[in-house]
Amino acid sequence: MQISTLGRSISASPTLQLNQRAAALKARGVDVIHLGGGEPLSLAPEAATAAGVALLNTRAVRYTPAAGTTALRQAIADYTARFYGITPTPSHVIASNGAKQSLMIALRALVDPGDEVIFLSPYWVSYPEMVRLCGATPVVVETDADFQPRLEDITAAITPKTRVIMLNSPNNPTGVVYSAALLRGVIAACEARGVWLIMDDIYQRLVFDEAAPSGFALTERGLDEGVIIAVNGVSKQYAMTGFRLGWAVGPKVVISAMADIQSHETSGPSTVAQEATAAALAGDQAGVEALRLELRAHRDLLVNGLAQIEGARVIVPDGTFYLFADFSAIEPDDRALAERLLEQQRVVVVPGVDFGRPGHLRLSYCRGRAELEEAVGRLQAFFARG
Numbered sequence: 001m002q003i004s005t006l007g008r009s010i011s012a013s014p015t016l017q018l019n020q021r022a023a024a025l026k027a028r029g030v031d032v033i034h035l036g037g038g039e040p041l042s043l044a045p046e047a048a049t050a051a052g053v054a055l056l057n058t059r060a061v062r063y064t065p066a067a068g069t070t071a072l073r074q075a076i077a078d079y080t081a082r083f084y085g086i087t088p089t090p091s092h093v094i095a096s097n098g099a100k101q102s103l104m105i106a107l108r109a110l111v112d113p114g115d116e117v118i119f120l121s122p123y124w125v126s127y128p129e130m131v132r133l134c135g136a137t138p139v140v141v142e143t144d145a146d147f148q149p150r151l152e153d154i155t156a157a158i159t160p161k162t163r164v165i166m167l168n169s170p171n172n173p174t175g176v177v178y179s180a181a182l183l184r185g186v187i188a189a190c191e192a193r194g195v196w197l198i199m200d201d202i203y204q205r206l207v208f209d210e211a212a213p214s215g216f217a218l219t220e221r222g223l224d225e226g227v228i229i230a231v232n233g234v235s236k237q238y239a240m241t242g243f244r245l246g247w248a249v250g251p252k253v254v255i256s257a258m259a260d261i262q263s264h265e266t267s268g269p270s271t272v273a274q275e276a277t278a279a280a281l282a283g284d285q286a287g288v289e290a291l292r293l294e295l296r297a298h299r300d301l302l303v304n305g306l307a308q309i310e311g312a313r314v315i316v317p318d319g320t321f322y323l324f325a326d327f328s329a330i331e332p333d334d335r336a337l338a339e340r341l342l343e344q345q346r347v348v349v350v351p352g353v354d355f356g357r358p359g360h361l362r363l364s365y366c367r368g369r370a371e372l373e374e375a376v377g378r379l380q381a382f383f384a385r386g
């Protein structure tokens, strides 16, 4: 009996594994502080849960079209008009089981085995595996020590086999927002070379100073003539991770191919989650702003705390709820360092090597303030001891 080559070649998500490990330790009563995860602790918007409950109470919870209900796709189109400055129709929109599935289905729709997909390092842990799931080759473009990419490096990586460039801004794990100038250059290169651009905007509204530029605003081309597929979702901004609802906005021809693939793989996303999402998008947005301000205060707390640790190099995040610090001057082996932090201080962090940048650790600051303060104290104690 055999497991397929694909099944054997794909590794489990290191961050989801860490979540399980932290949960198991907590269940055993260990006072572990989990700076490894990627979900805010705030509650889902009331309008969202009320809409979900109202549907559940009808007891008529049915299949929807594979790309989602027209009502949800219209709500996503309205959201896009508000935050991206273009006005899509529902046929430019697909709703999926999380942004993760939208990204995966987009790649499946655009990439053949043997093709190449470019993304920047440090990258989100799932990108290389998603590309491999399509039988394609990940092409990683390095950024500098401040996690800034050079346009020339990206364009130099484009070959006749390149089908897609994936950009995530604000970026997980670094929190960096890429400049409008860089995005404009990447979009122009994609348009000139016939390459699709998938923009993973899942942290788009969780920015601390300036807004993250929208790709659609940086091109002369209309949605259907363009190369951009923008992915977003409710997980982070509305703290609705467990609803599993994300979406993609792009040219109709791409969205329609994605819907066909999704129709066979999973069908439409949960109808309850679709109702809840439509309500979250149309409802009061005060929760998103409150979360943004809370995260900014958390970022400042963590940045100031790490500034006291000699040898730690910190690039201040522009957004997200992650900080990616360079500890290589203290300990180049980031896996060993993360392990020691867990053993000695019961603090969970993610080694940088999982994001393509060894010597670093990713610290999440999306949990409670008291817990973060305690974590900073434990980190300072750990590094003071050497």
Ligand SMILES: Cc1ncc(COP(=O)(O)O)c(C=O)c1O
Residues within 6 Å of the ligand: 038, 097, 098, 099, 100, 101, 124, 168, 172, 200, 202, 232, 233, 234, 235, 241, 244, 245, 246
């Ligand atoms: C960069 C990035 N993209 C996509 C996702 C997936 O989000 P969702 O929960 O909507 O699948 C995450 C979640 O951690 C992420 O960090």
